[in-house]
Structures are given as structure tokens and as C-alpha cells.
Amino acid sequence: MSKFTYELARERKFITKKNIFIFAAIVLVCAAIWLFYALAPNGGTAEIKLDGELYETVDFASLEAAKEIFIDPNLAGGVELTITADSTGISVTRATCPDKTCVETGKIVRAGEVIICLPAKLSITVSGASDADAITY
Amino acid sequence: MENPETNIIEAPQKERISSKKARNITLVLSFLAVLLLIASVFIGLNTSPEEITTFSMGSYVQQKVYGADRQNTAHEAASAVAALEEMISWRVEGSDIEKLNLGAGGDFIEISPLTYGLLELCNDVSELSGGAFDVTISPLSRLWDFDRGDEFIPEQSLVEELLPHVDYRNILLGENNTAALKQTMTSVDLGGIGKGAACDAAINVYKQSDVSAAIIAVGGSVGVYGGKLFGDPWTVSIKNPAGSGTMGELKITDGFVSTSGSYEKFFTDSGELYHHILDPKTGYPAKSRLVSVTVKSASGALSDALSTACFILGLESAAALLREYDSEAVFIDENNKVYLTDGLKNSGAFKITNNDYTLAENYNE
Amino acid sequence: MKLETRRIAFIGLLAALAIVFSFLEGLLPPLPFLPHGAKLGLSNIVTMFAAGTTGIFSAIAIAVIKGIFAFLTRGVTAGIMSLFGGILSTLVMWIILKKTKASLSVVGVGGALTHNLAQLTTAFFLTRAAAFYYAPFMLILGVITGLLTGAVLKISLPPLMKVSKHFGIEKAGGKTKHE
Missing domain, CATH: 1.20.5 (Single alpha-helices involved in coiled-coils or other helix-helix interfaces)
Known part of the structure; x- marks a missing residue:
């Protein structure tokens, strides 16, 4: 001192x-x-993880319309979450945590992009970077 | 950050490079780095496409448009697709097809040249495919209704009752863009070529606008215009029929790609799979041992029609039809074997990207 | 005894100041190009000043008080992040200040980078996911706020010293060998 x-x-x-x-x-x-x-290309899939465990994989190519995923609050530290995915990306559209960081992050679609909600220990990662300009099905 | 006390200005003169020189070099390098960064951001912004997604024809319409007038053009193309739907959807009141279906068994009515052209193309493909492709399947597809959500196998008697009315020869094309349906029971559904035709409509807009390149996907039908930056071909991935993701990549520099697959809409009953691609000959889902056919053609509507026709015809009969239209195709059968038309095999434009799939040595293996 | 009371009062004052800084920071609108949830760490200025005047332990005490405040007002995760970020950055700044002759901007940036890296690491352990996607944003943010911290320190030191004299802190110190 x-x-x-x-x-x-x-x-x-x-x-x-x-x-x-x-x-x-x-x-x-x-x-x-x-x-x-x-400049990363758009990803093909999004992985939703809770506490590091894979919860659901969303395949952008097979989404005909917007899909809503509701996360069980018991698995997410008491936080109620609504995740919305469509062929143009994935976003957290509703969260009951105080800071709402994940909602403000907005929509992600590029390979490598991440949404994190710390109170819920949730992470959404876009992966499967493909050079594809379009997908035919 | 470890030795910041070594102030450059106060550094002793003994250094191998004078401090002034070192400072200048660092300055120049940093300046160049900043310049490079600004330039790449600028280039990135200027060459980045206008990406818009709209909804038409019951699916997403996704566009990526490059070039000077990309914004306006993308919206114009979206309007063109919407306008096409107004013209050819049997669901839309006042559309050419609705009028045609309502007046079935009656007089010739005037339809737009565009609808006329599409009907002409459909009849042509129907003829050459021996009726495997048929837009008058409409009564049967409404009977099966794969959009309902709680599908079931329709009564055999109902199928047999409707089957005789399924015949493309009931579509009569007259002079000056007029058409009629021969029987009152006949009805037309252009859903089988709608998405491909929508790609055609968009590409026509691009051609008349100040854009350098563009790609449009209406549902699973894709059309490309112009060349990408550095002349790279466009990559169109084919959806994995058996799971998530894709199974292969098709590199194209022009044209249109459409896919017909049994995995799109289906239900199972007592262990048997019933998919939405109905064989106009039987009135039941086509049994060709294929799960997916992707066709590349010079027109979107054509590629859409051919993919359905080839799926129903099966591998052996499809080859002749494709040759007729100078089109190429990727077939996937029930055993995850992939078959290519000779043109595709020789050009090397298609590549399998999923290990679950193997390329067949011969087309007729 | 009287000196000790004054010292505790001074630490309390600094702790309050640190909390005010974090509170003000929370009021700032989220910057559009930065990851949401990233905090500037402006209260580092206070802990840094505390480290030098009343010692590293009282500085860490202030960081802990700040962490508890974050825990109470913004939840568990924010509390953990603030606690780790606060303690580690205080330690790093104290070491740079004490053991090197680095300029004030280095002290500030060092503290801010540590603060942000601690936040990232906490996020990584909580989600075990690609939290390091945010690393480049957080590092740029660290450099900017670190420079700000250093500048504020440079400007605010003389008036702060005057205040601290009223609390009798000056007498605890000795002559430095740095001159």
C-alpha cells in the first residue's frame, strides 16, 4: 500500500x-x-443446445413455413423461450429472462452465427456452411 | 503490450533500423491495412446481393439479385411471380385456369398468351411422356388431397370413377389464345409446373432489367440468370430425401432446376407409403422405385413438368424423354443409388456430398 | 482508529461510485454493431483508483460488492460475470500499474480486455457453446473502453486525490521510487 x-x-x-x-x-x-x-455463407442447419446438450436441430431446407419451438422452462433455468425458424433464419422471438439479450440479437442465418441466452444456458448455432445458392426439393 | 515503456521517440540511435524508419514503415503498413479493410468492406457492400423472400404459390419465393438495379428488380420479379399465380392458379377466382375449369365441356374461352403457352408445353410433355405427365390429374389429386393433414386411402371405386376423366387430350387449344375442356368432368391443375413457371417469370424480369446476375427459388424450383462474381457457377444443392440437409451439389451457369420427390408429401398406411406424385394411369402413387428426380432444363416450367414425368416413368423410360428436351437429370432410387444422365456425368457438374449415397456406374445398372 | 474509519468510509464511497458507474452503463442503449449484453466495464476506473490508494484487497472488495449488486439487480449470470470480470480485471490493472511502467492506456486496455475475456469465458462455461464467436467484437470493445478508462483516469486523478486527502488516505502512503 x-x-x-x-x-x-x-x-x-x-x-x-x-x-x-x-x-x-x-x-x-x-x-x-x-x-x-x-461474408460467411448461409448455413444449412441450426443447432439448439441447452446446457451444452443438443435439444433440437433445425434444417432450413426442409422448412416450408415458419416453425415455432417452445422450450420447456424446466430445462432452461425457468426461462420460457420461443424460438422461431423459417427458411430465412432462426431467432428467439420471446424470452422471459430479464435482459432479453437473445431476443435483441435478432435473426441469424450465416454459418458460425450464434445466439446465446445465458440465464437459460441456451445457445443456437448455425452450421453446415454450404456454398449452395439454392436448394432444390 | 509487454514493454510499452520503450518509447519509440526516445529509443537509442544504435538500433539496427532507425526508430524513425521503423515508425514510418509501421505507419505505412497500418495505413495500407486500413485501406485494404475499407476497400474490402466497400467491395463487399457493393457486390452483396439484394436478398428478398416473399410468399407465392404456397411456398417461399427467395431471390438473390446482383447488379445496379437489384432492389427494384427483385421487387418487380416478386410481383411478376404473384401476378402469374393470379393467372394460373385454379384456386384464384377469375384466373384463366378457374375460368377454364368452370367452363369445362363448353365453348372455347380466351386466356392469356402466357397460360396458353404453358398449356401447350404441358400437352407437349404429356404427349412425349405417353401420358405420364398430365395436368388433368386434378380431380384425382383433389380426391387424395395431400394438403389436408389427415390423409387416408380413397375408396377404390372413387378412383376408378375419376380415372377415365384424366386425359390431357381433353384440353383443346384453339386459335388466338383460346382453350376449352372437352368434358364437364375434366379439370386442370397447373400446380405441377407453377413453381417452375414462376422461375421463368422472374428470369424474364431480370433479363429486361439492369442487373448482372440473379437466382430465384420458388419452393424447390430454381432458376439462375447471369454469372456470379469471378464467373463461378451457381451451386444448387439437392435435398437429402431420407433426412436433413442435402445430398449433392449441382453446378449450373444457366437454366432451371426442379425436383420431384416422394418425401415431400406422404402418409403411411399399414406399413405402406403413399406419396403425392400420382400416376395418371393408375390413379395411385407412382411406383417407379425412385425417391427423387432432379431435372435441369432451359425453362422452369419444363424442368418442373419433366421432373414429375421422369419420376412416374422411372429410370429406364425417362432417358428418352430427357433427350427429347435436351435436359439432364439426377435420379435417386430407394436404395440411395444415384443415377445421372450422360450429359451430367460427362460434364462433372454434379457431385455427391453425402456419404449415404453412392453413384451408380451405369445409367441402367 | 480515526484513520481506519476514514479509510472504510472512503472505500464505501468508491464502492458506491463503482455501482453508479455500472448502473449508468446499463442505461446506455445497446450499440447496433456490438453484441448485445456486452458491458463496457467503466467501473474499472474506480476499482483501479482503489487499488492504488487503499490497496488491492479493498479494490477486490469493491469488485465483489459490485458483483453482488449485479447479482441482486440483474440475476445470477450477470452476477457471476460481473464478479469474475471485476476481480480479474482489477488484478491485471494493479499488476500492470505496480510492476511495469506502461502508459495509462495500456493499464486501461489491459483491464478492459481481461474484463471482456472473463465475460466470454463465463459465457463459454455456462453454455459450452461457441461463445467465442463474439471474441473479435469484445476485443475491439475492450480496446475502446480501455482507452476511455485510461483517459478518464488521467483526467480524474488530481481531483480524486484531493478528495482522498480529506479521508486521510494520503498519510498511509510513502514516497515512491519512481520519480
Whole structure:
């Protein structure tokens, strides 16, 4: 407890040029990864997991109309969840948890995209990236 | 972040590269990186397609349109598909087909050139397939009604009663876009080619607009226009008939693809499967040992009609019909064996992507 | 004894300030391009200041109080995240400040990145899913808020020191060897 923050800090610069480059590098690398995500192809399936256990797999190609999946609150930490999937993506449309993060995330469809609801220990992951422009059935 | 105290400006002069040089190099590199990032985002935004999904013909209409006027064009194409439905759906009041069915057994009525053209095509395919494809199957498909949800096998007497009225030759095509149905019991359902025809309608819109490339999927029928970026072919995946996901990929640079499969609508009764593709000869689901036929043709309506015809005809008889229309096909039989027409086999445009399926060595294996 | 009372009062003040910061943060609208649920971690400024003035243990105490507050107001998961994020980032910032001569922005960014990585790890263990999809977003966010934390620290230190003198904190310290 011998050194005050003030004394440790007042002589320091706010930032050095080297720092700027390091921070810029982090931001650039992350932005590149983000771009990679953003350009990912649409996925073919979505996996709904509860507490790490597979709950249901949704196959976008075989959905003729919108499908609603209701999650049993007993399996999801007491949170009531409604998941809506159609051929254009999957989203959580209703959640009774306080923060509603999963609902605000919106619809996901690209391979690798994730919706997470921590209170319910729920995750929805889109996978099965295919280069397919369309599916015939 | 470990040694930030080594301030570049205060670094000693002894370094191998002078600190000023190092700083300049880093600056230039970072500048280039930022520029590259901005450029790729810009290119990404500019070349990204307009993707819209609408609902027509009882299924999703999904479009991806590239090029300058992509937004307007996509909406125009969606309207064109909706307009087509208004014209050829027997369910729509005042449509050409509804009028035709209502006036069955009566005088010739005037229909739109588009409907006329489709009926002409249907009759042509019916003729060449020996009646395997027949749009006058309508009374029977309404009897079976695979959209009902609680399907059952209809009385055999009812099937036998309706069967004689199923005959494409009852569709009479007159001069100047006029048509009539010979018998009062005859009715027409263009559902078998509707989705393919919708693809045709959309592609016609693309052709007349300022777009570089586009793909449309109406339900499981697909049409493509123009070339993708860098000239890559379009990839159309074929749905796995036996489960989730897809079973193979078809690379195409033009044309239309449609699939008929017994897995789409079906029910089982005492262990036997009854699917929705009815054989106009028997009035019962076609028994050709195929589970899926995918046809690639120069027109959407044609590919849709041919996929149904080929499914009913079976592997052996389908080949001649496909040759007649210069079309290619992928057949999947009950044993997960995949058969290709010679054109597809030679071009290598089709590839199996699911290990459950094996490619047959010979077409007639 | 009087000094000790003052010290506790000062820690209480800092803890209240940390809670106010987290509360204000929760009021911010979610940024459109960032993952929803990500928190900026602005209260790091307070814990960082506490680490230097009253010692690392009281700083961790503040992080724990903040975690309990999050637990009470925003639920179990938010509490766990705040607790792990708060304690770990406080430790990291304290070490950088104490053991290196790194600039204040490094201290801030180091703390913010630790805070965000702790959140991600918690999310990973709770869902055992691809929570690391969010990693690039969280890292960029960490750099931005870390810089903000560092800047605020640089500006707010002199006035904060004046306040702390009234609580008699100054007397506990010694001369530094850093000058």
C-alpha cells in the first residue's frame, strides 16, 4: 500500500506511439475476423443446445413455413423461450429472462452465427456452411 | 503490450533500423491495412446481393439479385411471380385456369398468351411422356388431397370413377389464345409446373432489367440468370430425401432446376407409403422405385413438368424423354443409388456430398 | 482508529461510485454493431483508483460488492460475470500499474480486455457453446473502453486525490521510487 495510484500514474504518459500501433493491430485483426464472419455463407442447419446438450436441430431446407419451438422452462433455468425458424433464419422471438439479450440479437442465418441466452444456458448455432445458392426439393 | 515503456521517440540511435524508419514503415503498413479493410468492406457492400423472400404459390419465393438495379428488380420479379399465380392458379377466382375449369365441356374461352403457352408445353410433355405427365390429374389429386393433414386411402371405386376423366387430350387449344375442356368432368391443375413457371417469370424480369446476375427459388424450383462474381457457377444443392440437409451439389451457369420427390408429401398406411406424385394411369402413387428426380432444363416450367414425368416413368423410360428436351437429370432410387444422365456425368457438374449415397456406374445398372 | 474509519468510509464511497458507474452503463442503449449484453466495464476506473490508494484487497472488495449488486439487480449470470470480470480485471490493472511502467492506456486496455475475456469465458462455461464467436467484437470493445478508462483516469486523478486527502488516505502512503 506504499504507492498511490496518483504517484504511480501521474508521471505516466496517457499513450505512446507503440501503444497506438498495438491497439490498432488488435482492432484491425478483430475487424478482419469480423469481416470474415460477415461474408460467411448461409448455413444449412441450426443447432439448439441447452446446457451444452443438443435439444433440437433445425434444417432450413426442409422448412416450408415458419416453425415455432417452445422450450420447456424446466430445462432452461425457468426461462420460457420461443424460438422461431423459417427458411430465412432462426431467432428467439420471446424470452422471459430479464435482459432479453437473445431476443435483441435478432435473426441469424450465416454459418458460425450464434445466439446465446445465458440465464437459460441456451445457445443456437448455425452450421453446415454450404456454398449452395439454392436448394432444390 | 509487454514493454510499452520503450518509447519509440526516445529509443537509442544504435538500433539496427532507425526508430524513425521503423515508425514510418509501421505507419505505412497500418495505413495500407486500413485501406485494404475499407476497400474490402466497400467491395463487399457493393457486390452483396439484394436478398428478398416473399410468399407465392404456397411456398417461399427467395431471390438473390446482383447488379445496379437489384432492389427494384427483385421487387418487380416478386410481383411478376404473384401476378402469374393470379393467372394460373385454379384456386384464384377469375384466373384463366378457374375460368377454364368452370367452363369445362363448353365453348372455347380466351386466356392469356402466357397460360396458353404453358398449356401447350404441358400437352407437349404429356404427349412425349405417353401420358405420364398430365395436368388433368386434378380431380384425382383433389380426391387424395395431400394438403389436408389427415390423409387416408380413397375408396377404390372413387378412383376408378375419376380415372377415365384424366386425359390431357381433353384440353383443346384453339386459335388466338383460346382453350376449352372437352368434358364437364375434366379439370386442370397447373400446380405441377407453377413453381417452375414462376422461375421463368422472374428470369424474364431480370433479363429486361439492369442487373448482372440473379437466382430465384420458388419452393424447390430454381432458376439462375447471369454469372456470379469471378464467373463461378451457381451451386444448387439437392435435398437429402431420407433426412436433413442435402445430398449433392449441382453446378449450373444457366437454366432451371426442379425436383420431384416422394418425401415431400406422404402418409403411411399399414406399413405402406403413399406419396403425392400420382400416376395418371393408375390413379395411385407412382411406383417407379425412385425417391427423387432432379431435372435441369432451359425453362422452369419444363424442368418442373419433366421432373414429375421422369419420376412416374422411372429410370429406364425417362432417358428418352430427357433427350427429347435436351435436359439432364439426377435420379435417386430407394436404395440411395444415384443415377445421372450422360450429359451430367460427362460434364462433372454434379457431385455427391453425402456419404449415404453412392453413384451408380451405369445409367441402367 | 480515526484513520481506519476514514479509510472504510472512503472505500464505501468508491464502492458506491463503482455501482453508479455500472448502473449508468446499463442505461446506455445497446450499440447496433456490438453484441448485445456486452458491458463496457467503466467501473474499472474506480476499482483501479482503489487499488492504488487503499490497496488491492479493498479494490477486490469493491469488485465483489459490485458483483453482488449485479447479482441482486440483474440475476445470477450477470452476477457471476460481473464478479469474475471485476476481480480479474482489477488484478491485471494493479499488476500492470505496480510492476511495469506502461502508459495509462495500456493499464486501461489491459483491464478492459481481461474484463471482456472473463465475460466470454463465463459465457463459454455456462453454455459450452461457441461463445467465442463474439471474441473479435469484445476485443475491439475492450480496446475502446480501455482507452476511455485510461483517459478518464488521467483526467480524474488530481481531483480524486484531493478528495482522498480529506479521508486521510494520503498519510498511509510513502514516497515512491519512481520519480
